[in-house]
Amino acid sequence: MPGPGLVHERPVPRREAGATPLIRVARRLAMGLTIKEILMHDHDSGTAPGGVRSKRRGADSAPRLRLLIPGRKETRLALMATSSVLLLAACATPPDLPPGPERRPAGPEAGVSFTAPPLDDEAAGTAFPVLPAPAGKLTLRTALAQALAGNPDLAAFSYESRAAEARTIQAGVPPAPALGLDSQDFGGKGERRGFESAQTSLSLSQTVELGEKRAKRVRAARLDESLAAWDYEAKRLDTLLETTRAFVGLLASQRRLSLARESLALDRKTADIVRERVRAGRVSPLEEKRAGVAVATATLFLERSRRDLQSARQRLAALWGASAAQFDEAIGDLDALVFPPSLDRLMELAVENPDLARWTTEIESRTARLSVERSKEIPDPTFSAGVRRYGNDGSTAFLAGVSLPIPVAGINQGNVLEAQQRLAKGYAERRAAEARVAVEVRQGFERLASAYDEVMALRRDILPAATAAFDGAAEGYRQGKFPLIDVLDAERSLSDANGRLIDAEAGFQVARAELERLIGQPLPTPRQPAPQRPGE
Secondary structure, three states: OOOOOOOOOOOOOOOOOOOOHHHHHHHHHHOOOOHHHHHHHHHHHOEOOOOOEOOOOOOOHHHHHHHHOOOHHHHHHHHHHHHHHHHHHHOOOOOOOOOOOOOOOOOOOOOOOOOOOOOOOOOOOOOOOOOOOOOEEEOHHHHHHHHHHHOHHHHHHHHHHHHHHHHHHHHOOOOOOEEEEEEEOOOOOHHHOOOOOOEEEEEEEEEOOOOOHHHHHHHHHHHHHHHHHHHHHHHHHHHHHHHHHHHHHHHHHHHHHHHHHHHHHHHHHHHHHHHHHHHOOOOOHHHHHHHHHHHHHHHHHHHHHHHHHHHHHHHHHHOOOOOOOOEEEEOOOOOOOOOOOOHHHHHHHHHHOHHHHHHHHHHHHHHHHHHHHHHOOOOOOEEEEEEEEEOOOOOEEEEEEEEOOOOOOOOOHHHHHHHHHHHHHHHHHHHHHHHHHHHHHHHHHHHHHHHHHHHHHHHHHHHHHHHHHHHHHHHHHHOOOOOHHHHHHHHHHHHHHHHHHHHHHHHHHHHHHHHHHHHOOOOOOOOOOOOOOOOO
């Protein structure tokens, strides 16, 4: 009965005809057998570890077993070699790094954005949330929250943030150890004929990264993760801007539909007056036809306004991924005017713009990438330790080694130069972004101020004058003082003035939203009568 340490429960193939000793050992390792178990099996069957019959069949088993199993001294050497490899591999573990720059929220907070959950291969494509469609009366805040939670493009950016986190995890993975198995001194002539004198070696090697390569990779990946957060924030503000534009457009379409109904009612009222005057013989029947043309034109305008309203509803609902609008109407006030602060104050607030604020992290990221490329110029040693069996006498010995790549001058020079150029490009791109944002803020301020001036002029001067002109022309026509053409012209002017007021108020609200996108936050509302232009 075999003693302790010689018993194994896993079966070992007895017949492996046509396989070399190296292949036989590899097969048994793949089955999960240890080197000791392979040696024990070959000892019991009278073969070498590769499966070659040993010539010393009549020898005592105990001395042969001592040749296969290392003694205490050899075991200590093996433990020392293995410990050395593990300690050197531990040197490659990077120190704890401070967390990368956190994502700073910017812009109006109007609900919780969609956050991509951790996915597996089967869950991919099924994690997109299905949100209840808003019903009844829709406010701007509800529309913004719905878009942040359900916008498909914004959800895609959220998954990119998850991907950046995964790249950070991968950057911290150290080099994997390698298991080597080789056989030599076989298939020759004389004593080297066949596999009887072959030497079979099994070794474990570990590459140790020097120059803080792993720590620098992790830092660069964390900065890229922060950049992905900034890109997500920029897309979030873009979604808020698009939703605000669509909502304002819907409010304007509702107002235009109401204006079209009012215009049609006025034209029909005028047509009734003309019809009475024609029947009384006071005006020519030609004027009745003119009034009919005005009614038909107003009817077409009403139908077009209805179609435009449906398009505006669909456009808004599409921003949260809905195929149809389920709400009844949008509730909002186009008349509200919010005065912006001074241009200098807006320039100060523009630093919160993610398109501009991200460049601080971008420069840090490119600097980290340059550090990564420079660290690659430091060669990484590979340490190995293992065991070798000599087929001629069945003895076993340990082996250890170290290899070091020869650093050729400029071996990574191209990548270092590329990283340097990208860093220089980053500084230039940041200056360009600062200039672009400054111009956009100034232009946005001018658009807002112009829209404000137009709204005030229409409310204060143009619309009251157009209303008075129409009332006077209509009353004069009843009294026979003015022809019908004057009434129709006055009515057209009044309708145009009302339409311009709707467009100007909508333009003001859109300009306000665009300026908020540029400064990355809601506009402050200082107490001042009107926007102050430079030099005023």
